[in-house]
Amino acid sequence: MAKREKAASAAGARFDGLPDALLDWYGRHARTLPWRIGPGERGRGVVPDPYRVWLAEIMLQQTTVPHAAGYFEAFTRTWPTVEALASAEDGDVMAAWAGLGYYARARNLLKCAREVAARGSWPRTEAGLRELPGIGPYTAGAVAALAFNQRAAAVDGNVDRVFARILAAKGEWKDEKRRIADLVGELVPEDRPGEFAEALMDLGATICTPKRPNCLICPLRAWCAAHAEGEPERYPMKPAKKAKPVRFGEVYIVRGASGVAVETRPSQGLLGGMLGLPTTEWREDGKAGRLDWIEGAQEIGEVKHVFTHFELRLRVLTVESEGALPDGYELRDSGSVADALPSVFRKALKLAS
Structure with a gap:
C-alpha cells in the first residue's frame, strides 16, 4: 500500500488512491483472455510467458480483442514458443496472419522472433525491448510490465482516452499525450505494474469506452474531471482527421x-x-x-x-x-x-x- 501511495503522491494529491481503486476493481472484474494470467497470480509465483505477452500485443495493434483471440490461439498451437516461430517458413507465417491486416507487423514478428532466438532470451527491460524489430514505446512498456513486472507505463489509445477524461485535457493533443504518458508513468505502482497495465486496458475497453462511457460503475469517477463536467464523451479532444485519399x-x-x-x-x-x-x-x-x-x-x-x-x-x-x-x-x-x-x-x- 505504501508504495502505491508514494507513486500517487508523486503525481499530486489529486490522484492519491487512484491506483488502489483501479486495482481493487480489476481484481473483481478482470477479463479472461487467452494470453493473460489471472489477477493475483503473479503474487502466487505464476510467471507470464513473454512470448505470449509479446505476440498478443503485436496482434492487438489496430485489431479488436475478439478478432485477435482466434489468431492468437492458432499461432500458439502451431508455434508454441518463440524458437518455434523463429524457425517457421516466412510464407507459412504470412498465410497464418492473413486477415489480421497491417502486414508489416507479420514481417517484423518474424524478425523479432529470430533475434530473440539468436540472443537466447528476451530483454527484460523497456529499453532493451525497444531495440527489437517491430517493438515501439507502447509494446515495450506493455511487455516489460506484463511479462517482467517492470515499473513501466503502457499507454495506448484506451489509456489516452481514460486519462484525457480524468484530466479533462483541452490542450494541443500532442502536448496532452505527453502529459498523460508522464502521469501514467508516475502512477504505476512498483509492486503491481503488470496488473495496473491490464487494469487500465480493461477499464478503457469495457467502461471508459469511446461512446457512452458507463461512468456510474467506473472505479475512477471520483478523480475524473470530465465526469464532473458531465460531458465525458467530449474527450479526448483530438484534431479532426483528414479525409483519406x-x-x-x-x-x-x-x-x-x-x-x-x-x-x-x-x-x-x-x-x-x-x-x-x-x-x-x-x-x-x-x-x-x-x-x-x-x-x-x-x-x-x-x-x-x-x-x-x-x-x-x-x-x-x-x-x-x-x-x-x-x-x-x-x-x-x-x-x-x-x-x-x-x-x-x-x-x-x-x-x-
Missing part, C-alpha cells in the same frame, strides 16, 4: 483447371510477402491500365477496403484461362487459398464465388 484499380479472378491464379507479392511494400490475386497498380488517378496477359475478362462488381492511409476501390473481373500463367503466378484451390489471402482479396474472391 481514394485509390482505384482492378483485381482479377483468373480461373484454371485446378483453381485460381495467385502470386506471392514482393516482400517490400503494401501487403508485402502475402499471397495476392492478380491486380493492377492502385492509383488515385485511376489510370493503372489492365494486365496485358489477361484477355476477355468480365467485370462483376467492385470491392472497397480501407487501409491506414487510403481507401481502395477495386473493380473485380473474372476470366477462364487454359493457357500458361506468367512467371510468379500459380493456381491454387479457391477454397483453401481464401484463408491465406489478405482481406481485400478475400472480398474479391467472395464476390466471384
Whole structure:
C-alpha cells in the first residue's frame, strides 16, 4: 500500500488512491483472455510467458480483442514458443496472419522472433525491448510490465482516452499525450505494474469506452474531471482527421483447371510477402491500365477496403484461362487459398464465388 501511495503522491494529491481503486476493481472484474494470467497470480509465483505477452500485443495493434483471440490461439498451437516461430517458413507465417491486416507487423514478428532466438532470451527491460524489430514505446512498456513486472507505463489509445477524461485535457493533443504518458508513468505502482497495465486496458475497453462511457460503475469517477463536467464523451479532444485519399484499380479472378491464379507479392511494400490475386497498380488517378496477359475478362462488381492511409476501390473481373500463367503466378484451390489471402482479396474472391 505504501508504495502505491508514494507513486500517487508523486503525481499530486489529486490522484492519491487512484491506483488502489483501479486495482481493487480489476481484481473483481478482470477479463479472461487467452494470453493473460489471472489477477493475483503473479503474487502466487505464476510467471507470464513473454512470448505470449509479446505476440498478443503485436496482434492487438489496430485489431479488436475478439478478432485477435482466434489468431492468437492458432499461432500458439502451431508455434508454441518463440524458437518455434523463429524457425517457421516466412510464407507459412504470412498465410497464418492473413486477415489480421497491417502486414508489416507479420514481417517484423518474424524478425523479432529470430533475434530473440539468436540472443537466447528476451530483454527484460523497456529499453532493451525497444531495440527489437517491430517493438515501439507502447509494446515495450506493455511487455516489460506484463511479462517482467517492470515499473513501466503502457499507454495506448484506451489509456489516452481514460486519462484525457480524468484530466479533462483541452490542450494541443500532442502536448496532452505527453502529459498523460508522464502521469501514467508516475502512477504505476512498483509492486503491481503488470496488473495496473491490464487494469487500465480493461477499464478503457469495457467502461471508459469511446461512446457512452458507463461512468456510474467506473472505479475512477471520483478523480475524473470530465465526469464532473458531465460531458465525458467530449474527450479526448483530438484534431479532426483528414479525409483519406481514394485509390482505384482492378483485381482479377483468373480461373484454371485446378483453381485460381495467385502470386506471392514482393516482400517490400503494401501487403508485402502475402499471397495476392492478380491486380493492377492502385492509383488515385485511376489510370493503372489492365494486365496485358489477361484477355476477355468480365467485370462483376467492385470491392472497397480501407487501409491506414487510403481507401481502395477495386473493380473485380473474372476470366477462364487454359493457357500458361506468367512467371510468379500459380493456381491454387479457391477454397483453401481464401484463408491465406489478405482481406481485400478475400472480398474479391467472395464476390466471384
